[in-house]
Amino acid sequence: MFITRKAEFSASHVCRVPSWNDAANREVYGDAANEHGHGHNYIIEVTVAGDPDPVTGMVVDLKQLKDILEREIVQPMDHRFLNYEVEPFDRVPPTAENIALEIWSRLRNPISSTQARLHRVRLYETVDHFVDVTGEDFDT
Amino acid sequence: MKAALTRRYHFSASHRLHAPALSNDENARIFGKCNNPYGHGHNYELEVTARGTVDPETGLLLDVRQLDRFVSEKVLSRFANRNINMDLPEFRQLVPTTENIAIVIGKTLDDGWGDEFGAAGAKLMGIHVQETDRNGFDLAIGAQDHHHEDSVLNTSFASVTDLDK
Numbered sequence: 001m002f003i004t005r006k007a008e009f010s011a012s013h014v015c016r017v018p019s020w021n022d023a024a025n026r027e028v029y030g031d032a033a034n035e036h037g038h039g040h041n042y043i044i045e046v047t048v049a050g051d052p053d054p055v056t057g058m059v060v061d062l063k064q065l066k067d068i069l070e071r072e073i074v075q076p077m078d079h080r081f082l083n084y085e086v087e088p089f090d091r092v093p094p095t096a097e098n099i100a101l102e103i104w105s106r107l108r109n110p111i112s113s114t115q116a117r118l119h120r121v122r123l124y125e126t127v128d129h130f131v132d133v134t135g136e137d138f139d140t
Numbered sequence: 141m142k143a144a145l146t147r148r149y150h151f152s153a154s155h156r157l158h159a160p161a162l163s164n165d166e167n168a169r170i171f172g173k174c175n176n177p178y179g180h181g182h183n184y185e186l187e188v189t190a191r192g193t194v195d196p197e198t199g200l201l202l203d204v205r206q207l208d209r210f211v212s213e214k215v216l217s218r219f220a221n222r223n224i225n226m227d228l229p230e231f232r233q234l235v236p237t238t239e240n241i242a243i244v245i246g247k248t249l250d251d252g253w254g255d256e257f258g259a260a261g262a263k264l265m266g267i268h269v270q271e272t273d274r275n276g277f278d279l280a281i282g283a284q285d286h287h288h289e290d291s292v293l294n295t296s297f298a299s300v301t302d303l304d305k
Contacts, residue, residue: 017197017198030205092199094199095199095200097201098199101194129145131145132145132146132189137143
């Protein structure tokens with residue numbers, strides 16, 4: 001059974017490969033490469049999988065899950081400029097794909113310490129643009 | 141590493157649900173007010189999902205602007221502000237339910253996908269068509285390891301053809 005918890009953070013980013021010149025970055029990223037960056041209200045939907053506990057009827061303690069999202073993702077990323085303030089985005093372009101992969105990496109171990117396991121991270125950059133990461137994305 | 145990316149698009153169009161093979165009474169009974177003779181419209185939402193390897197340098201799994209151009213050319217430019225029954229040849233005989241709209245859009249995107257994004261590029265995994273807030277349909281296209289003959293798309297076509305009989 002799956003259960004999903006949502007969280008939000010607002011952050012700025014700029015999509016640039018540090019070793020490329022301005023024209024090359026603009027060619028690939030368009031306006032997202034604008035030098036001084038821009039921001040989004042990111043929304044994450046974190047889906048965990050497990051069996052309901054026979055006594056409590058819960059797949060996971062949602063308070064525990066909420067605290068993990070707050071500690072691992074929202075506190076470090078909310079109201080930050082990702083490229084300058086959040087690793088590894090000083091080296092890796094903070095595209096929606098890379099942010100979703102990073103969120104997966106940050107959540108996997110803390111969530112496996114609960115009774116559930118991480119199943120999917122969905123990151124909305126805008127309402128019309130989102131990225132999904134699941135465990136099999138790391139196998140292939 | 142891989143990831144799946146979804147973009148959402150919007151188009152407004154009108155349609156009328158009416159199966160030519162059925163009588164007027166049967167159409168009215170099956171489709172209700174959706175069978176009203178002059179048709180009606182919706183603000184449709186189309187989600188297109190692609191899965192592929194995240195380029196280790198750019199952090200991108202596909203060029204989003206290329207996807208936008210592709211979807212715009214193949215779908216939005218044909219459906220937006222049109223009467224689906226009258227303006228689109230695919231629906232001369234096929235009832236433009238959201239199921240059928242999803243199947244036609246899915247097939248259109250799937251047919252052009254390989255030429256546009258290449259064998260090594262991201263794969264089309266599926267689409268979602270939302271007709272109203274309460275009404276949406278998923279079409280899985282993915283079938284990464286399957287040939288087209290086995291894909292859900294063709295299965296869906298087969299079942300729709302059967303329904304029309």
